Amino acid sequence: MKTKPTLAVVGATGAVGTVMLDILTNREDVWGEIRLIASARSAGKQLMVRGRLETVIELTTESFEDVDVAMFDVPDEVSAIWAPIAASKGAIAVDNSGAFRMDPEVPLVVPEVNADQVKNRPKGIISNPNCTTLSMIVVIGALHQKYGVEELVVSSYQAASGAGQSGIDSLREQMQLVAGTEVGSVAGDHKNVIKDHGPFPASLALNVIPWAGSLKEDGYTSEELKVRKESQKILGLPNLKVIATCVRVPVITTHSLTVVARFKNKIDIDAARDLLRKSPGVTVLDDPSNKVFPTPADVVGTDDTWVGRLRASMDDENTLTFFVCGDNLRKGAALNTAQIAEVVAKEFKF
Amino acid sequence: MKTKPTLAVVGATGAVGTVMLDILTNREDVWGEIRLIASARSAGKQLMVRGRLETVIELTTESFEDVDVAMFDVPDEVSAIWAPIAASKGAIAVDNSGAFRMDPEVPLVVPEVNADQVKNRPKGIISNPNCTTLSMIVVIGALHQKYGVEELVVSSYQAASGAGQSGIDSLREQMQLVAGTEVGSVAGDHKNVIKDHGPFPASLALNVIPWAGSLKEDGYTSEELKVRKESQKILGLPNLKVIATCVRVPVITTHSLTVVARFKNKIDIDAARDLLRKSPGVTVLDDPSNKVFPTPADVVGTDDTWVGRLRASMDDENTLTFFVCGDNLRKGAALNTAQIAEVVAKEFKF
Numbered sequence: 001m002k003t004k005p006t007l008a009v010v011g012a013t014g015a016v017g018t019v020m021l022d023i024l025t026n027r028e029d030v031w032g033e034i035r036l037i038a039s040a041r042s043a044g045k046q047l048m049v050r051g052r053l054e055t056v057i058e059l060t061t062e063s064f065e066d067v068d069v070a071m072f073d074v075p076d077e078v079s080a081i082w083a084p085i086a087a088s089k090g091a092i093a094v095d096n097s098g099a100f101r102m103d104p105e106v107p108l109v110v111p112e113v114n115a116d117q118v119k120n121r122p123k124g125i126i127s128n129p130n131c132t133t134l135s136m137i138v139v140i141g142a143l144h145q146k147y148g149v150e151e152l153v154v155s156s157y158q159a160a161s162g163a164g165q166s167g168i169d170s171l172r173e174q175m176q177l178v179a180g181t182e183v184g185s186v187a188g189d190h191k192n193v194i195k196d197h198g199p200f201p202a203s204l205a206l207n208v209i210p211w212a213g214s215l216k217e218d219g220y221t222s223e224e225l226k227v228r229k230e231s232q233k234i235l236g237l238p239n240l241k242v243i244a245t246c247v248r249v250p251v252i253t254t255h256s257l258t259v260v261a262r263f264k265n266k267i268d269i270d271a272a273r274d275l276l277r278k279s280p281g282v283t284v285l286d287d288p289s290n291k292v293f294p295t296p297a298d299v300v301g302t303d304d305t306w307v308g309r310l311r312a313s314m315d316d317e318n319t320l321t322f323f324v325c326g327d328n329l330r331k332g333a334a335l336n337t338a339q340i341a342e343v344v345a346k347e348f349k350f
Numbered sequence: 351m352k353t354k355p356t357l358a359v360v361g362a363t364g365a366v367g368t369v370m371l372d373i374l375t376n377r378e379d380v381w382g383e384i385r386l387i388a389s390a391r392s393a394g395k396q397l398m399v400r401g402r403l404e405t406v407i408e409l410t411t412e413s414f415e416d417v418d419v420a421m422f423d424v425p426d427e428v429s430a431i432w433a434p435i436a437a438s439k440g441a442i443a444v445d446n447s448g449a450f451r452m453d454p455e456v457p458l459v460v461p462e463v464n465a466d467q468v469k470n471r472p473k474g475i476i477s478n479p480n481c482t483t484l485s486m487i488v489v490i491g492a493l494h495q496k497y498g499v500e501e502l503v504v505s506s507y508q509a510a511s512g513a514g515q516s517g518i519d520s521l522r523e524q525m526q527l528v529a530g531t532e533v534g535s536v537a538g539d540h541k542n543v544i545k546d547h548g549p550f551p552a553s554l555a556l557n558v559i560p561w562a563g564s565l566k567e568d569g570y571t572s573e574e575l576k577v578r579k580e581s582q583k584i585l586g587l588p589n590l591k592v593i594a595t596c597v598r599v600p601v602i603t604t605h606s607l608t609v610v611a612r613f614k615n616k617i618d619i620d621a622a623r624d625l626l627r628k629s630p631g632v633t634v635l636d637d638p639s640n641k642v643f644p645t646p647a648d649v650v651g652t653d654d655t656w657v658g659r660l661r662a663s664m665d666d667e668n669t670l671t672f673f674v675c676g677d678n679l680r681k682g683a684a685l686n687t688a689q690i691a692e693v694v695a696k697e698f699k700f
Contacts, residue, residue: 151665155505155608157558157597168535175556179529184602185518187651201641202648206525208507208599208606210643210659210673219619219638219661228664241665245608245673247507249558250600252534256558258505258595269569288569291551293560298552301537309560311569314578315501315591323560323595 004032005068005348007341008091010082012036012047012056015165016073016096020334021049027338030345037063064089068348069341072096073334087124092344096128096337098222101230103127108233110134111339112281113141118343126340129234130226131332132156132212132246135255136324137234138305138331142279143272144235147318148264151241154227157249157256158212159296162328163199168252170198174205175250204250212246221246254296255328262319269312272320276307281331286310299325303335354382355418355698357691358441360432362386362397362406365515366423366446370684371399377688380695387413414439418698419691422446423684437474442694446478446687448572451580453477458583460484461689462631463491468693476690481682482506482562482573482596483580485605486674488655488681492629493622494585497668498614501591504577507599507606508562509646512678513549518602520548524555525600554600562596571596604646605678612669619662622670626657631681636660649675653685 009024011017017038024034025048034049036056043058057063059082064070070086072079072095079097086093100106100123107117108127118126129137135156140149160171177193184190184206194203202209213222220228228242249256277284285294286308293308305326313319326332359374361367367388374384375398384399386406393408407413409432414420420436422429422445429447436443450456450473457467458477468476479487485506490499510521527533527543534540534556544553552559563572570578578592599606627634635644636658643658656675663669676682 153503153610155595157507157599175525175529179525184647184650187648190647202645206601207645207647208601209645210606210608211641215638215641218664219659220664221638241663243610243663243665243669243671245505245659245671247606247608247673249507251556251558256560256597258560258597260503260593288565288571291561291565295552295557295559297534297540297557298537300534309569309595313591313593314568314570315593319593321593321595323597 002032002350004030005345006033006035006066007031008035008037008064008067008070010037010059010070011073013038013042013045014073015161016329016333019329020071020073020338021047023330023334023338025050030342035063035067061085061089064091067091069094069344071337071341073337083125084123092121093125094128094337094340094344095125096333098130098226100125101127101129102233108230109340110137110141110234110336111343112138113234115343118340128337128340129230130223131162131328132158132223132255133227133230134332134336135305135326135328136257136259137231138281139276139307139324140231140261141235142276142282143261143263146275147267149235149237149240149261150264151262152231153260154242154244155258156244156246157251158246159251159253159255159328160204160248161253162212162255166199170200171204171250171252174203178205200248204248206250209248210245212248251296253327253329254300254325255332256296256323256325258321258323260319260321262316264318266317267312267320269310269320273310281305282307284308293323294325296325300327302327303330305331352382352700354380355695356383356385356416357381358385358387358414358417358420360387360409360420361423363388363392363395364423365511366679366683369679370421370423370688371397373680373684373688375400380692385413385417411435411439414441417441419444419694421687421691423687433475434473442471443475444478444687444690444694445475446683448480448576450475451477451479452583458580459690460487460491460584460686461693462488463584465693468690478687478690479580479584480573480576481512481678482508482605483577484682484686485655485676485678486607486609487581487584488629488631489626489657489674490581490611491585492626492632493611493613496625497617499585499587499590499611500614501612502581503610504592504594505608506594506596507601508596509601509603509605509678510554510598511603512562512605516549520550521554521600521602524553528555550598554598556600559598560595562598601646603677603679604650604675605682606646606673606675608671608673610669610671612666614668616667617662617670619660619670623660631655632657634658643673644675646675650677652677653680655681
C-alpha cells in the first residue's frame with residue numbers, strides 16, 4: 001500500500017539531475033517510489049539514489065502512470081512538450097526549464113519567498129526560476145518583507161556550469177591549455193592557444209565574457225531579462241525596476257552577484273544584517289575587518305545563499321549594496337526544485 | 351644644447367615602469383634625455399627605451415638635477431617623500447601613486463576629460479588616478495559632457511596585475527595547481543590544492559574575490575572609495591553619487607567594469623553610442639546580434655577604453671548601462687601618466 005507520494009525525476013542523467021539525486025538522498029525522505037526518467041539514449045542506465053541503484057526508464061506518456069509529482073530537469077523544448085503531458089496524467093509538474101516561467105497560469109516559486117504560490121497552478125505546472133535569479137532572490141525577498149524593494153541593479157559573475165556539462169568541460173580544457181603559459185599578457189594571445197570556446201562566445205580561461213544566453217529586446221540578453229522579469233514575478237512586483245548585466249567568469253560552479261537595492265524604507269545596515277542572519281536559507285559571512293566574505297570556492301556544494309560585503313549607500317539612506325554567492329546547480333536549480341516538490345508533497349494523504 | 355625637456359622615470363624597473371618604457375618607445379618622442387631612476391637595489395641595471403640601453407641610476411636628491419618632468423611609478427610612501435623633493439628641484443612631478451590624489455592642491459588628471467587641470471598645480475605635483483577609475487572614466491567623461499552625469503553604480507572585474515607582479519605570479523602559479531584537477535566542484539577543495547594566496551585574501555584561480563585594497567569607512571574598501579572620490583574629483587562633481595563594489599577575477603591584465611549611469615538629460619542610446627565612437631581614447635565594440643563586445647583577452651596591450659553592451663534602462667529614460675574594459679597597466683597606469691607628462695611637455699620652450 002502506498003504511504004508516500006511517487007516522484008518522477010525527468011532528466012535524471014543530466015548535470016542538474018545528477019545533483020538532484022544527491023539532494024534527494026540527503027534530504028528528509030518524503031517520497032515513496034522515486035522513478036528516474038530520461039531520453040531513450042540513457043534508458044537502462046543504473047543510478048544511485050537514497051543508497052539504492054535505480055534503473056532509468058525512457059520518457060514516454062506511460063512513464064507518468066501513478067506519478068504524484070514530476071520534476072523536469074531538461075531543456076526548454078522538452079519541458080514544453082512533456083510537463084503538460086505529465087500534468088494531464090495527474091502529476092504535479094515542477095519544471096526547472098524556462099518554458100513556463102512567465103506563463104501567468106504557472107506560479108514561479110522560491111519556497112523561502114512565496115511558498116503560498118504553489119497552490120495557484122491551474123495547469124498543474126509550477127516553475128523553478130533561473131539559476132541567476134535564484135542566486136540572489138532569497139536575500140532580496142527577506143529584505144523586501146521588511147523594507148519594500150523598489151529597484152535593483154545587478155551584475156553577475158556566473159559560473160561555467162550554468163552552461164551545462166559542456167561549459168564545465170570547456171573551461172577545464174581551456175585551463176589546461178593556458179596554465180604554464182604567458183597567455184593573458186599580450187593582446188590576442190588567447191587566440192593562439194584556445195581555438196575552441198565550447199558553448200561560450202569567447203575564451204573563458206583568464207577572461208570574463210559579458211554575455212549569457214541569447215539576444216533579446218533592446219540589446220539585453222535572455223539571462224538579463226530573466227533576472228528582471230522573474231524577480232518581478234516572484235516578488236509580486238510587476239513594476240520593480242531591475243537592470244542586470246550578466247557576465248560569465250572562469251569559475252566551475254557557484255554564481256556570484258553584486259546587488260545594489262533601493263527600498264521604500266530607510267535601511268539600518270546592522271538591522272538588515274541581523275534580519276538576514278535570521279532568514280531561512282541565508283548565511284551571512286560579513287566581517288570586513290578580517291577580510292571575511294563569501295567566494296564561490298567556499299560556497300560550491302552548499303545549499304544556502306551566502307551574503308557579505310553589506311554596506312549602506314553613502315548617498316541614499318534607502319539603498320544598500322551587497323555581494324551574494326549561490327551554488328547554481330543546487331539552490332540555483334536542483335535544490336529549489338526539490339524544495340518546491342516537498343511543499344507539494346505535503347498535500348498528499350494516503 | 352637642450353631642445354626638448356628632460357624626463358625622469360622613477361620606478362623604471364617595476365611592473366608599471368616596464369610598460370612605461372615600452373610606451374615611451376612607441377609614442378611621439380617629445381623628450382630629450384630620459385633618465386631612469388629606481389631604488390639602490392636596481393641601480394646599474396640596463397633597460398631598453400627608444401631603442402637604446404639606458405643605465406638605471408639610484409633615487410637621490412641629485413638624480414632630479416636638470417629634470418623638467420618626473421614620473422613616479424612607485425608605492426604611495428615613496429611618492430609621498432620623493433615627489434615633493436623632485437618638485438623642490440624644479441621638476442613637475444606626475445605621480446601614479448595614491449599619495450596626493452585627494453590633495454586639493456594637486457590636480458587629478460585624465461587628459462581626455464580634464465587636461466585643463468594640469469595648470470592648477472601649486473605644489474608642482476599632478477596625480478594620475480587609480481587604475482579602476484581610469485578603466486571607465488574616459489567613457490563617463492565623454493557621456494557627461496553631453497548628458498550631465500548624476501549617479502554611477504559600478505561593479506568591477508579586476509585583473510591580478512592590479513596587485514602588482516606578485517599578483518600575476520600568484521595567479522599563474524595557482525592556475526598550474528588547479529589545471530587538470532577537479533577543483534571547483536566541491537566545497538573547500540580549493541583549500542587542499544592552493545595553500546598560498548599570494549597578495550590576495552583568498553584563492554583566485556577558478557574563483558572571484560569581492561575585495562581589493564584595505565578596509566576603509568562604512569565597510570567599503572580603499573579601491574571602492576577611490577572609484578567614488580576620484581570620479582567626483584576628475585569630473586568636478588563633488589556631489590556625484592557613486593556606489594562601487596570591487597571584485598578581483600582570475601584575469602592577468604585588463605580591468606572590466608559594469609556601469610549603470612544616470613544622467614540629468616534623457617539618453618538616446620544610438621546617439622550615445624555615436625558620441626562614444628567619436629570620443630578620443632574610446633573604442634566602441636558593440637554588435638550584440640553577432641555577440642560582439644569587448645573582453646579582457648582582446649583588450650590587453652591596447653591603449654583605448656573599450657566599451658560595449660550599451661543598453662538603455664527599461665525603467666528610466668535618463669539611465670544607461672554598459673560594459674568597459676581597459677588595460678590596467680596602460681591606460682590604467684603608465685599610459686595616462688605618459689599622456690599627462692606630454693601635456694606638461696608642451697609648456698617647455700628651449
